Every structure is written in C-alpha cells, then in structure tokens.
Amino acid sequence: MENYQRYSKFVEDWKKARFPARPSEEEMPILDRLMRGIEINEVKDDVKGKKKGTLNYNQGKKLLILGATPEFRDLGFKLKLKVTCADINIDMLEGMKQLMEFPNSEEVLVKCDWLNMPFEDNSFDLVFAEQSINIIEVEHFDDFLREAKRVLKDKGIFVLKAIVLLDENEENILKKAREQKRDIIYIYDKVCNMPKHYINNVRSHKDVSKYFSGLIKQGKISQAEYDKFIHHFGAICNADLKLHALLKEEFEKILKTHFRIREILYGKDFEKHSLHPIYVLEK
Numbered sequence: 001m002e003n004y005q006r007y008s009k010f011v012e013d014w015k016k017a018r019f020p021a022r023p024s025e026e027e028m029p030i031l032d033r034l035m036r037g038i039e040i041n042e043v044k045d046d047v048k049g050k051k052k053g054t055l056n057y058n059q060g061k062k063l064l065i066l067g068a069t070p071e072f073r074d075l076g077f078k079l080k081l082k083v084t085c086a087d088i089n090i091d092m093l094e095g096m097k098q099l100m101e102f103p104n105s106e107e108v109l110v111k112c113d114w115l116n117m118p119f120e121d122n123s124f125d126l127v128f129a130e131q132s133i134n135i136i137e138v139e140h141f142d143d144f145l146r147e148a149k150r151v152l153k154d155k156g157i158f159v160l161k162a163i164v165l166l167d168e169n170e171e172n173i174l175k176k177a178r179e180q181k182r183d184i185i186y187i188y189d190k191v192c193n194m195p196k197h198y199i200n201n202v203r204s205h206k207d208v209s210k211y212f213s214g215l216i217k218q219g220k221i222s223q224a225e226y227d228k229f230i231h232h233f234g235a236i237c238n239a240d241l242k243l244h245a246l247l248k249e250e251f252e253k254i255l256k257t258h259f260r261i262r263e264i265l266y267g268k269d270f271e272k273h274s275l276h277p278i279y280v281l282e283k
C-alpha cells in the first residue's frame with residue numbers, strides 16, 4: 001500500500017489528531033502573517049491606517065497548498081487568496097472539507113503527485129506545505145523541492161513546515177519532560193523523532209505504539225498517558241503511516257541547493273516546536 005493511501009483510513013479520525021500531526025495554535029499566527037505577506041513589525045500595531053490584523057498584501061494572489069490542510073485552506077479563504085490544493089488522495093481533499101470552518105466553493109482541488117504537478121512554471125505567488133515533504137521518501141526530497149520551485153513565481157515565497165530529527169537520548173527527553181511538566185504528546189514527538197527510530201530515514205507509526213506500550217511496562221509512562229496518546233494518534237498508528245526525515249543540518253543542506261532560506265520560524269514555546277521548523281524559502 002502506498003503511504004498516501006493510508007490517509008483514507010483515518011480521514012474521519014483527523015478531527016482527533018493534533019500537533020505535531022496538524023499545525024499548533026501557536027504556529028497559526030506565524031502562518032497567518034506569512035500568508036498576508038506582512039513583516040513581524042507590521043502585525044501588532046495599526047499600520048498605514050489599517051485596523052489591526054487587516055493588513056494583507058496578498059489579497060487576490062495565487063496560493064498553492066501541497067496537501068489538503070484544512071487550516072491553510074481556511075486561512076487562504078479568509079485572506080481572499082485564490083486557493084489551489086494539490087493532493088494525490090481525493091479522499092483527503094474532499095474529507096478535509098469537514099474540518100474547514102469556511103467552505104470555499106472557489107478553491108481548486110487538483111488530484112496530482114507533488115513530484116509531477118500539472119501547473120505551468122511560475123504559476124503561484126505562495127506555496128504552503130505542512131509536513132508534506134515528510135510523507136515522501138528522502139530520495140525524492142530533491143524532486144519535491146525542484147517541482148515546488150518550478151511552479152513558484154520568482155518573487156514568491158515557499159512556506160515549508162517540516163519535521164527534523166533530534167539527536168537526543170530517551171532518558172534526557174523523559175527527564176526534561178517531567179521537569180517541565182510536559183504532556184505525553186510532547187514525549188511522543190521528541191522520543192519518536194530520535195534518529196534511532198528512523199531506519200533508513202523512515203519511521204513507521206506501528207512501531208511507535210509498540211514502543212510506547214513498552215514504556216508503560218518500564219513504568220516510564222502511565223496507562224492514562226498511553227490512553228491519551230492512543231486517543232489522538234491511535235488511528236494514525238493503526239494505518240501505519242510512514243514518516244521520512246533527516247537531522248536538521250542534513251535537511252537544510254538539501255534545502256539550500258534549491259532555495260534561499262529567508263527565515264526559520266517556530267511556534268511560540270520553542271521547546272515544544274523545536275522539531276518543526278517553518279522554513280520561509282525564496283528562489
């Protein structure tokens with residue numbers, strides 16, 4: 001079964017999923033600002049006589065979303081952008097409508113492979129991707145970036161939120177989590193993105209739940225914590241979704257061969273978001 005086909009198995013459960021599988025509340029203001037094309041100093045105050053939060057340099061511009069991300073589709077609708085979504089799995093494009101606050105009859109849904117998209121060169125002002133690159137094999141990362149660059153306009157920006165690996169050991173992660181009173185989702189994110197869980201740069205979710213039930217037996221997490229983990233990520237584990245990722249330095253080496261990294265941003269609470277950099281990329 002192809003990795004993307006596994007999504008059809010948990011479209012319904014996507015409602016229960018949350019960060020790091022979906023954008024966090026702390027990340028949304030950053031993604032909002034980037035989609036408006038405004039600088040950090042233009043967010044807070046009334047600037048240019050515009051009421052707070054209404055400044056938007058990208059109204060009417062063309063946005064391409066790599067995937068079916070409901071949060072991005074709502075943002076694109078709210079900011080009056082011309083929204084196109086590219087996803088290889090129709091179930092996701094249609095299924096994610098249930099999670100959208102603003103049904104958008106104008107959005108264009110395109111069933112296609114990100115590695116070979118049916119769009120002209122220099123078609124989009126903005127390209128947004130939420131962990132999309134981590135769904136495909138590492139050996140295709142260059143093709144993915146090359147294709148995103150091809151469809152992006154010269155003055156456009158590519159906002160790529162990706163998973164990067166953490167070279168940390170389990171003991172330190174659990175110690176820090178307990179000291180900082182972090183929840184099981186934090187532990188899941190840090191422990192499972194340790195390089196040792198990525199065999200040839202691939203991590204299987206099925207192994208994750210097995211690993212976590214092992215932590216209960218070792219008394220390192222409680223049954224209640226495990227149950228909370230399964231509530232939010234059980235469906236993704238059962239579908240055995242695969243994730244592909246590299247250490248940050250390795251990943252950025254590949255990024256720089258295709259783009260200029262203008263900014264690397266993180267949701268507020270860096271500790272929580274440290275494995276999920278938001279790259280602002282330019283041609």
Ligand SMILES: C[S@@+](CC[C@H](N)C(=O)[O-])C[C@H]1O[C@@H](n2cnc3c(N)ncnc32)[C@H](O)[C@@H]1O
Nearest residue numbers: 004067068069087088089092113114130132135
């Ligand atoms: C983790 S999401 C990534 C995108 C984003 N987070 C989302 O919510 O759509 C995975 C989505 O990527 C799609 N997908 C996986 N591989 C793909 C490919 N090669 N081309 C286009 N879509 C793909 C799946 O169908 C699924 O909807």
